[in-house]
Amino acid sequence: MAERFLVTGANGCIGAWVVKQLLEQGVEVTAFDLKADEHRHLLINEGVMPKAKWAYGDLTVAKDVEDAMTGVTHVIHLAALQVPFCRANPALGANVNVVGTVNIFEAAKKLGVNNISHASSIAVFGLAADYPDEKLASDAQRLPTTLYGVYKTAAEDVAKVYWSEYGIRSVGLRPHTVFGPGRDQGMTSQPSVAIEKAVLKEKFHVEYGGVLDFQYAPDVASAFILAARTNIDGAPVVNINGHVVGVSDFVEVVKAVTGFKELSYGTTQLPVVYSADSQPWIDLASPPPLTNLQDAIATSVRIFSNSSPTN
């Protein structure tokens, strides 16, 4: 049977890159999101909308999810509300991030879909100070400090129960700081906004500093695709790898690549671990090498430049 992927949160940052890459591979895609929102697709596809089958619906409505999943072979479940949105509306956050994930697994159980990847987050872990090592062990205890992190922790466990009780296979990935074109909302989006602002020659301040694990959106998208195709029994949830560097280093590369110097950054470390061991992911899927940081920023600059009004 030919592959058909359902991508939830298809209009989001990672979702837009997943849709693009799957279509480039010649795979049929059902792109599910709340409503039409073309801006990230247009940005990363040189102004042309990708030819997916668009399915608009609400993840919290079981029937919407079931309808969208009918006829698919693989699911990449990305739709969620990020930290600030969960903080602003905790009940909605729980509904989308937890009930929505239950709806995905219920529909998968009913329809016999067994190749699922889903987005957890580094936010299931606590603060850097909660752990003995700077680089978190892969089996470190989850100690979420935000409602978002609590919901993602619950969603990881939902996936595990659907494996143990119903044999539904899945792989959960925990991105850290995703960056690149399309990353325009959520707590850690500011380094990506800095790239866009530098292209526009507009002064910008990243409000925090410290060290983050920067993960390039196209690399993260291909990790989710790979994870959905692993065909392994179980419901593992793993950390993924990126570039562990200071916010200051990241911003300095943006300045060097664009020649625009009016970017600045704060000093406060965000309340997340710096990085986490991703060896179980590497052992599980043998992912391809990451795009190096300089190239990723240079490509991002080119994409933003092509869409800039001055272009």
Ligand SMILES: NC(=O)c1ccc[n+]([C@@H]2O[C@H](COP(=O)([O-])OP(=O)(O)OC[C@H]3O[C@@H](n4cnc5c(N)ncnc54)[C@H](O)[C@@H]3O)[C@@H](O)[C@H]2O)c1
């Ligand atoms: N971006 C990061 O740095 C990062 C880090 C860790 C984990 N993640 C996780 O990865 C996933 C994708 O992240 P992203 O940056 O692409 O997110 P995003 O915020 O850019 O996109 C999320 C998408 O989900 C959709 N959505 C929200 N509620 C919905 C609902 N009720 N029904 C249908 N669609 C709904 C939104 O419309 C949006 O298009 C999320 O689960 C996120 O929590 C992201």
